[in-house]
Amino acid sequence: MSEREEKAFCDILAFELKKALGCTEPIAIAYTASVARRALGRLPDQALVRCSGNVIKNAKSVYVPMGGRLKGIEAACLLGAVGGNPDDKLEVLRGIQQEDIDLAKELIRRKICLVEQLDSSEKLHIIVSLKSGDDTAEACVRHTHTGLYRLSKNGEVIFDRETGAEGEEKEPEYRELDxxxxxxxxxxxxxxxxxxxxxxxxxxxxxxxxxxxxxxxxxxxxxxxxxxxxxxxxxxxxxxxxxxxxxxxxxxxxxxxxxxxxxxxxxxxxxxxxxxxxxxxxxxxxxxxxxxxxxxxxxxxxxxxxxxxxxxxxxxxxxxxxxxxxxxxxxxxxxxxxxxxxxxxxxxxxxxxxxxxxxxxxxxxxxxxxxxxxxxxxxxxxxxxxxxxxxxxxxxxxxxxxxxxxxxxxxxxxxxxxxxxxxxxxxxxx
The missing domain is CATH 1.10.4100.10 (2-methylcitrate dehydratase PrpD)
Structure with missing residues (x-):
């Protein structure tokens, strides 16, 4: 077996076999929210989560890990925005503390988070928009659970996958597979x-x-x-x-x-x-x-x-x-x-x-x-x-x-x- 073939298979496995906390759809929502929160720079007073139907289907009824028995899309978004670390990817919530859970519960009680279904051809498509005062930030994930597609603050684009980005993880080639x-x-x-x-x-x-x-x-x-x-x-x-x-x-x-x-x-x-x-x-x-x-x-x-x-x-x-x-x-x-x-x-x-x-x-x-x-x-x-x-x-x-x-x-x-x-x-x- 050639070194090229070994590398191709290794790349596929490294891309697909990752550690994740909980169900990956609410975790993807939490990740998207954490990316938007980092761009916003402070806690939001309003949040809008727009998801493709398949994401809604898989996120609406499961408990969010590390979330103190919180369940559903709003909880995933607000936990990600309050205490998520986007650098941890599919383990974005592993550093959540009790005070983060308490704050997320309070924000849920105040109903600051709205959920809408996206009209999208993508099965996996999430957009989280956060607002604090006059500032806004929006993050979009598509295709894979941590596939950041676009990030903006106050309407100014910070990252756009269409233009490419240094260090962004790319999906491997699957053509070696049979x-x-x-x-x-x-x-x-x-x-x-x-x-x-x-x-x-x-x-x-x-x-x-x-x-x-x-x-x-x-x-x-x-x-x-x-x-x-x-x-x-x-x-x-x-x-x-x-x-x-x-x-x-x-x-x-x-x-x-x-x-x-x-x-x-x-x-x-x-x-x-x-x-x-x-x-x-x-x-x-x-x-x-x-x-x-x-x-x-x-x-x-x-x-x-x-x-x-x-x-x-x-x-x-x-x-x-x-x-x-x-x-x-x-x-x-x-x-x-x-x-x-x-x-x-x-x-x-x-x-x-x-x-x-x-x-x-x-x-x-x-x-x-x-x-x-x-x-x-x-x-x-x-x-x-x-x-x-x-x-x-x-x-x-x-x-x-x-x-x-x-x-x-x-x-x-x-x-x-x-x-x-x-x-x-x-x-x-x-």
């Missing part, structure tokens, strides 16, 4: 001698630490609907059940105010949890080496990124479906499967559960994760027995690439109206 090259890279990268391998190992090790910690927290304490705890109590000795329970427990905690960070995948903590925790459980059960687990996690993460990059970060199509397909690929790899078994695992999983919709971030995400992992394990079981859904059975085509093309079309085109209907139900209907 299933065969992902598997080859996962098997061949040298974690000890390659500078890129060493960096990738650090990223994966951090994912193991963070995501295991929040999963264990979700089992210790009652969060949300407690999906993980309920599953775990049923039969903790069954590896298939443990794989579902540990991932669900991490989501239970994350979506319901836990202050522990997760390492995300494709902009989502739930997807980061889904691609990692089932493999950790299977590796323990199969008594495999730590290096084998690292390589399986590399395969799982990259396979999920490959799928989700083409669909987009936010959609009506539930992202844990792609993450679970990635986890299934990693499980088949741990079980001794090669390219054929891995490809068939993903196809089996996608054909089974591609109809799961995203109806916003919340307690039910843990249940969707558990259901998707169950489908991925079944997909792996089938593939390891040489079984794959037949060509033209539903959306199944000759190979994974052609099947994925159909799934992408379903998610981006077929579910366009579904997305709006879900948002209308969530916001307007009783």
């Amino acid at each position: 299933l065969e090259s992902i598997l080859r890279f996962s098997e061949e990268i040298d974690f000890e001698k390659s500078m890129y391998g060493k960096r990738i190992r650090e990223l994966i090790e951090e994912q193991i630490r963070c995501n295991t910690a929040i999963s264990e927290e979700g089992l210790r304490r009652s969060y949300g609907a407690g999906i993980g705890r309920a599953l775990f109590r049923n039969n903790a000795e069954d590896v298939k059940l443990r794989a579902r329970a540990m991932a669900a427990a991490g989501s239970d905690a994350r979506m319901n105010g836990c202050d522990l960070p997760v390492v995300i995948n494709s902009g989502s903590g739930n997807q980061g949890i889904t691609v990692s925790l089932p493999l950790i459980e299977y590796s323990r059960y199969l008594k495999l080496s730590h290096e084998k687990l690292l390589r399986a996690l590399l395969l799982s993460n990259l396979t999920a990124i490959y799928q989700k990059h083409e669909i987009g970060r936010l959609s009506a199509y539930c992202g844990v479906v792609n993450a679970a397909a990635g986890a299934g690929a990693g499980i088949s790899y741990l079980r001794g499967g090669g390219l054929r078994e891995i490809e068939n695992t993903i196809i089996n999983t996608l054909e089974n559960i591609s109809g799961i919709v995203c109806d916003g971030a919340g307690e039910s995400c843990a249940a969707k994760i558990a259901s998707s992992i169950d489908a991925a394990i079944m997909g792996s079981d089938m593939a390891m027995e040489g079984i794959r859904f037949s060509r033209d059975d539903g959306m199944v085509k000759d190979n994974f690439r052609k099947t994925l093309d159909g799934v992408v079309k379903l998610a981006k085109e077929g579910m366009r109206e579904t997305d709006q209907v879900i948002l209308d139900i969530m916001i307007h209907e009783t």
Whole structure:
């Protein structure tokens, strides 16, 4: 494998596998508000948050981490404006103090923050406008959760991505990604001698630490609907059940105010949890080496990124479906499967559960994760027995690439109206 290829994969993983506190949509709102507040230079007396529908869908019902049980868009914005540090990116609220929470609560009580839906073609689009006296500041984030697009103060542009900016993080190239090259890279990268391998190992090790910690927290304490705890109590000795329970427990905690960070995948903590925790459980059960687990996690993460990059970060199509397909690929790899078994695992999983919709971030995400992992394990079981859904059975085509093309079309085109209907139900209907 060439150094150029190693760098390309490393850049993708470094961009996609980041630590984040809580649900990434309210955190993105908090980040945008913190950027505007820094430009404004003092506390606002008025705030306006304008978000695309998908951001509203994912931010309206979840607790804001470090926020003392505050929930929703206004809370995310005001906590970011009061005590957020934009330099911390997706951990923007990690330095929040009790006095910041108290002040945010007071500002919420005074109703200084308004929320509006943006009419935008971008699925991930946030604009926060702050005002203090005669001064104003406005920050815009688009496409990625910390993708600062524009910043202005008193109408004067401070930063505009269209004109470029020194030091601004750029999205990597994804053209190296295909299933065969992902598997080859996962098997061949040298974690000890390659500078890129060493960096990738650090990223994966951090994912193991963070995501295991929040999963264990979700089992210790009652969060949300407690999906993980309920599953775990049923039969903790069954590896298939443990794989579902540990991932669900991490989501239970994350979506319901836990202050522990997760390492995300494709902009989502739930997807980061889904691609990692089932493999950790299977590796323990199969008594495999730590290096084998690292390589399986590399395969799982990259396979999920490959799928989700083409669909987009936010959609009506539930992202844990792609993450679970990635986890299934990693499980088949741990079980001794090669390219054929891995490809068939993903196809089996996608054909089974591609109809799961995203109806916003919340307690039910843990249940969707558990259901998707169950489908991925079944997909792996089938593939390891040489079984794959037949060509033209539903959306199944000759190979994974052609099947994925159909799934992408379903998610981006077929579910366009579904997305709006879900948002209308969530916001307007009783």
